[in-house]
Amino acid sequence: MNVIEINQLTKYYGKHRGIENVTFSVEEGEIFGFIGPNGAGKSTTIRALLSLIHPTSGSATIFGKDCIKYGSELRRDIGYLPSEVFYYEHMKVLEVLKYSASFYDNVNYTRIQTLADVMDLDLNKRIDDLSYGNKKKVGIVQGLLHEPKLIILDEPTGGLDPLMQQKFFDLIRTENKKGATVLFSSHILSEVQKLCGRVAIIKDGTIVKIENIRDMQKHNYKKFTLEYSGVIDVHHFNLDGITNLTLDKNTLHFLFKGDINRIVERLQGQALLNMLVEEPSLEEIFMHYYQKED
Amino acid sequence: MNIFKKEMKANVTSLIIWCCAQVFIIYAGMMKYQGFIDSHVDMSKLLAGFPKEIMVIFGVGSSLDLTKVAGFYSVFFLYFMLLAAVHAVMFGAVAVSREERDHCADFLYAKPIRRFQVIMPKLIAGVINILIFNMVTFGASVFFISLHNNGDGMFNQVSLTMLALFILQLFFLALGAMFGAVLKNTKLATSVSGAFILGFFLISVAVDLYDKLTFLKIFTPFKYFEGSTLMLDNQLSFTSAVILLIVSVIFFALTFFAFNRRDLKT
Numbered sequence: 119m120n121v122i123e124i125n126q127l128t129k130y131y132g133k134h135r136g137i138e139n140v141t142f143s144v145e146e147g148e149i150f151g152f153i154g155p156n157g158a159g160k161s162t163t164i165r166a167l168l169s170l171i172h173p174t175s176g177s178a179t180i181f182g183k184d185c186i187k188y189g190s191e192l193r194r195d196i197g198y199l200p201s202e203v204f205y206y207e208h209m210k211v212l213e214v215l216k217y218s219a220s221f222y223d224n225v226n227y228t229r230i231q232t233l234a235d236v237m238d239l240d241l242n243k244r245i246d247d248l249s250y251g252n253k254k255k256v257g258i259v260q261g262l263l264h265e266p267k268l269i270i271l272d273e274p275t276g277g278l279d280p281l282m283q284q285k286f287f288d289l290i291r292t293e294n295k296k297g298a299t300v301l302f303s304s305h306i307l308s309e310v311q312k313l314c315g316r317v318a319i320i321k322d323g324t325i326v327k328i329e330n331i332r333d334m335q336k337h338n339y340k341k342f343t344l345e346y347s348g349v350i351d352v353h354h355f356n357l358d359g360i361t362n363l364t365l366d367k368n369t370l371h372f373l374f375k376g377d378i379n380r381i382v383e384r385l386q387g388q389a390l391l392n393m394l395v396e397e398p399s400l401e402e403i404f405m406h407y408y409q410k411e412d
Numbered sequence: 413m414n415i416f417k418k419e420m421k422a423n424v425t426s427l428i429i430w431c432c433a434q435v436f437i438i439y440a441g442m443m444k445y446q447g448f449i450d451s452h453v454d455m456s457k458l459l460a461g462f463p464k465e466i467m468v469i470f471g472v473g474s475s476l477d478l479t480k481v482a483g484f485y486s487v488f489f490l491y492f493m494l495l496a497a498v499h500a501v502m503f504g505a506v507a508v509s510r511e512e513r514d515h516c517a518d519f520l521y522a523k524p525i526r527r528f529q530v531i532m533p534k535l536i537a538g539v540i541n542i543l544i545f546n547m548v549t550f551g552a553s554v555f556f557i558s559l560h561n562n563g564d565g566m567f568n569q570v571s572l573t574m575l576a577l578f579i580l581q582l583f584f585l586a587l588g589a590m591f592g593a594v595l596k597n598t599k600l601a602t603s604v605s606g607a608f609i610l611g612f613f614l615i616s617v618a619v620d621l622y623d624k625l626t627f628l629k630i631f632t633p634f635k636y637f638e639g640s641t642l643m644l645d646n647q648l649s650f651t652s653a654v655i656l657l658i659v660s661v662i663f664f665a666l667t668f669f670a671f672n673r674r675d676l677k678t
Contacts, residue, residue, distance in 0.1 A: 131675070161678070168522050171675040194524040202678050204515035206418075220414040221523035260519070 119146045119182075121268055121299040122167065126176035129162050136162040137323045139176065144301055149294055151314030151331070152303040159323040160303040161201055164272050168198055180268065194222065197266030201273040201303075203257040207246040211256055214245060215263065222264040233259040236289060237282070251277035258286060262293065269293060269300045275309055287313055308399065340378065341398035344370040345391040354384060362402065373398055415525075416533035419507055420540070427541055430499050431548040437491060438549070442556040445484045449560075468620040481561045482569060482643045485553070489639025492549060492577055497609050497633075500542050500581045504588025505601035507534040508667065513598040517676040527672050535589060535664065542581040550574045569643045576637040576648055583633055583656045584609075586663035593671040 122144040129136035137159035144150040154160055165171045167178055169189035178185045180192045205214045212230070219225040234241050239255040248256065254277045261269065269290065275283050290313065294300055304310050310317055311331060319326045344350075346368045355363065359376035368391070374381055385393075459467065459478070470487075477483040508531060511517040520530065553574075554565035587608065591601040616634040618625050629635040636652035 165518070165676075165678075168518075170518060170521055172673065190524050190526045190529075192524075193522060196522070198518070198522040200518035200522070200678065202515060202518070205519055206514065206516060217414060217418065218519070218523070221525060 120144065121146050122150075122178070122180055122301060123182075124163070124167070124176075124178045127163065127166060127173050127178055128175045129159075129166055129171060130174045135323050136171075136174075137166075137320075140320070140323075140325050142318045142325055142328050144299060146299055147294070147297065148316060149290070149300040149302060149314045151310035151317035152301060152320065153305065153307060153310050153317055154320035155305055158320045160305075160320060161272055162323075163320070164198075164270055164301070164303060167270065168193065168196065194264075195267040197261040197264065197269045197298075199254075199257045199261040199269075199271045199274050201276075203250075203253040205245045205253070205256060208244065210242060210244055211239065211248070212241040214256060215241070215260055218260040219263055225264050229263050229265070230259065233262060233289075236285060238285075249277070251279065251282065254278055255282070258289070262289070265293075265296075265298075267298055269298050270303075271300065272303045273305065274302070275304070275306070283309070311399070339398050339402075340374050341394075341396045341402060342370070342372050342374055342381065343392075343394040343396070344385075344388075345393070346370070347389045347391050357381075357384070373402060413533070415530055416537050419534045419537035422510070423503065423507075423537065423541055427544060430495075430545055434492075434495060434545065434549050435552040437495075438488065438552045438556050441488055441491075442485075442560050445481065445560055448484070449479065465621060468617055481557055482566060483640070485557060485566075485570075486573075486639035486643035488553075489573060489577075489637070489642065490634070492573075493580055493634055494609070494613065496542070496545065496549075496577055496581045497584045497612075498606070499545055500538070500584035501588035501591075501605040501609060502602060503538045503541055504535075504585045504590075504667075505592040505605050506588075506598055507538055508589050508592030508671065509595075509598040509601055512677045515678060518678055521676055527674075528668050531589075531593075531668060531671055535585070535667075538585045538589070539582070542585055543578070546574055546578045546581060549577065566643075569646050572646060572648050573639070573642040576642055576653070579653050579656050579660075580633055580637070583660045583663075586660040586667070589667040590663045590670070593667045593674065597677070 120143040124140055124142055127140040128138050140159070140163055152160055152163070162171070166173050167180065167185050169186045172186065181195070183192055185192060206217075209217070211234075215230050215234075216227075219227065219230065230241070233239075234255075237255045237258055239252065239259060243252075245253070245256070254274065258274065261271070271290070275286065278286060287309075290300060290302075300313075302310065302314055314331055316328065316330050318328045348368075350365060350368065350370055352363070352365060352370070355370070355372065357374075357380060359374055359380075361373045361375070363370070363372040365371075470490075478487070506513070511520045521527070550570060553570045554567055557570065558565035588601070588605050591605050592598065595601045595604060612632040612634050615628050615632040619629050619632070619635055633656060636656055637649060641647050641649070
């Protein structure tokens with residue numbers, strides 16, 4: 119069953135493009151990555167899902183129900199962490215969290231303390247005294263305290279130190295194991311790589327690709343580094359499946375997706391000093407999606 | 413209930429300040445009345461020496477008997493209207509757009525509530541705030557009038573004046589709320605609201621100054637009720653009240669409609 123289904127979703131702010139024909143779906147129980155550079159339309163998509171903004175055209179459903187029409191009902195089961203975390207500044211952390219909890223039925227108030235302990239958050243501080251990272255923690259706690267079935271995280275890790283990030287990821291994994299579906303938006307690929315099963319890549323307001331992370335990483339791409347003793351003929355590697363080809367003095371770097379024997383064939387008779395074949399990071403795989411077309 | 417409480421709490425300091433200012437104005441105003449009476453100057457002669465324009469702007473344009481406490485007090489109505497209008501319009505504009513101004517709209521509106529369930533308690537808090545402001549004005553008026561009027565607080569006339577004031581307050585609350593819902597941000601909403609109050613006031617002055625402009629009366633809420641009619645004749649224009657209430661209802665409806673369709677800012 120699909121928890122989120124987005125169909126040809128388009129949002130224009132006047133003439134300014136927000137997103138265009140975004141289509142993807144998130145299955146129940148998965149951690150779905152949503153990745154793209156700043157301004158690509160991640161937040162726009164998410165905010166339309168929460169009916170904070172109204173789409174220009176297209177539709178989106180959550181738990182099979184239209185997300186605008188049944189917005190308030192659906193939001194009972196959604197936990198949302200906005201990318202920019204702001205709360206009523208003069209309130210204390212505990213007040214904000216209690217205020218947040220007051221909007222849901224049957225909230226277990228001891229969970230506030232439990233989550234705050236995990237995230238190492240001081241409940242008695244005023245919001246305006248908190249650092250950016252600590253405000254994020256407040257966001258994380260308020261997003262999770264009603265044990266939502268769908269967790270939507272918009273760039274959740276900004277400002278968190280590596281240790282906190284780890285704790286946060288563990289928290290998300292625990293919620294996921296308990297049955298929560300997660301939509302995780304980020305512009306940092308390595309964190310998506312750690313957590314997500316599938317990923318949608320958005321660029322300039324449109325979805326470029328939806329892939330299964332592990333498949334693409336393990337079975338498809340190899341990162342080659344070839345060091346030559348003499349002059350390198352780049353045209354020699356004019357092959358289908360080669361991307362990100364760069365030449366650095368006597369060293370050639372590229373990514374290759376396909377039958378590895380075809381590369382080996384090309385290497386015969388070449389004077390190599392060194393050769394490395396590695397698993398590429400997602401950053402490297404996705405780099406060409408990130409670079410803006412001219 | 414939680415949103416209502418939050419809104420009341422957010423406004424408690426400003427309400428206290430507004431009420432104190434209002435009490436002080438009434439106190440100081442009635443002190444002047446005492447000074448007036450004690451000086452035994454023929455006020456009508458003295459005032460006749462002033463240009464009409466000045467008199468109109470200060471709300472003593474018509475031939476009022478300022479030596480009577482009711483006549484003197486009726487001049488206050490202009491100031492009450494102006495103050496109450498600013499208070500109500502600001503409340504409406506800020507309440508509706510507060511979360512967007514403070515960048516916490518994503519926090520509030522991602523909760524399982526409909527937009528009208530946010531706006532409604534905010535507006536109810538607004539009505540209660542203007543009502544408290546009105547009641548404080550009422551209490552202070554009766555108290556200070558009675559001090560200078562041999563213990564007679566003119567309860568009936570002041571009640572009627574306050575009823576008129578409350579209808580105006582409702583109108584301005586609705587106007588502010590509508591601007592808060594329609595316009596881009598709080599700053600723009602409060603600026604436009606302020607401009608409207610100034611515009612209404614200038615029209616009311618123009619109407620008093622030039623007979624030819626009397627037809628403009630319907631465009632300014634400040635001309636729907638006259639302090640002298642309320643205090644001296646003990647009469648409240650029923651037509652004015654109905655028109656203002658209907659317009660207020662329309663503005664409130666537009667507030668809900670516009671806010672429901674609004675794209676919230678982060």
